Amino acid sequence: MIRIRGLKKKLGAKQVLDGVDLDVETGESIVIMGRSGTGKSVLLKHIIGLMTPDEGSIEVDGVNFVGLSERDLNEIRKRFGMLFQGAALFDSMTVGENVGLALVEHLRLPRPEVRRRVAERLEWVGLKGVEGMKPASLSGGMRKRVGLARAIAMDPRYILYDEPTTGLDPVRADVINELIIKLQRELKVTSVVVTHDMASAFKVADRIVMLHEGREGPVHAV
Numbered sequence: 001m002i003r004i005r006g007l008k009k010k011l012g013a014k015q016v017l018d019g020v021d022l023d024v025e026t027g028e029s030i031v032i033m034g035r036s037g038t039g040k041s042v043l044l045k046h047i048i049g050l051m052t053p054d055e056g057s058i059e060v061d062g063v064n065f066v067g068l069s070e071r072d073l074n075e076i077r078k079r080f081g082m083l084f085q086g087a088a089l090f091d092s093m094t095v096g097e098n099v100g101l102a103l104v105e106h107l108r109l110p111r112p113e114v115r116r117r118v119a120e121r122l123e124w125v126g127l128k129g130v131e132g133m134k135p136a137s138l139s140g141g142m143r144k145r146v147g148l149a150r151a152i153a154m155d156p157r158y159i160l161y162d163e164p165t166t167g168l169d170p171v172r173a174d175v176i177n178e179l180i181i182k183l184q185r186e187l188k189v190t191s192v193v194v195t196h197d198m199a200s201a202f203k204v205a206d207r208i209v210m211l212h213e214g215r216e217g218p219v220h221a222v
Helices: 040-047 070-077 095-105 111-124 140-151 170-186 198-204
Strands: 002-011 014-024 029-033 055-060 080-083 158-162 190-194 207-212 215-221
Touching: 002 040, 014 040, 014 055, 014 215, 029 040, 029 170, 029 198, 040 158, 040 190, 080 140, 095 111, 095 140, 111 140, 140 170, 158 170, 170 190, 170 198, 190 198
Parallel strands: 029 190, 029 207, 080 158, 158 190
Antiparallel strands: 002 014, 002 055, 207 215
């Protein structure tokens, strides 16, 4: 479970988050919506520990990680996977190297086990046999799926999605939506999705939260 209380963050002169309170229950899929500049992506970066709040607390599985050492924070981060808006793949690396990066750097797994896990995760997202390809040779939808394979490489409890369908046509966007649902149901992960895409939101969400002027708005069950 993720529990956020009184979260505040100011960037320059702008109060981006202004006392956000939010609970994300284990196993649910919650969608965060709002106009550009309302702090949706900033909130995601706080949840995964990439930004530090000015005030407030963020608990993951009962542990408030605000103020923890970088070493302890990294242990919390291992519970998360994240699909970034542009997939954030390293173009100089192959698909397989991108997906397996965390397995090598954080888990120190032997190469045969890394290759096995990479192949398994890519097959999960419908990209069997593409390990040797470079990201530049992939379509936008395929890049998103590689990013998702990387997000689940370490068997996370939580997956954060930052605009997962942006830039995709409706058919490819729906492939991503179906994968979000599949991962939640079959891998039992908790999903937090930031999106402007109404069709995507209503398809993948158990609840929708609106951010407005740095605070959470009405919560809707879907």
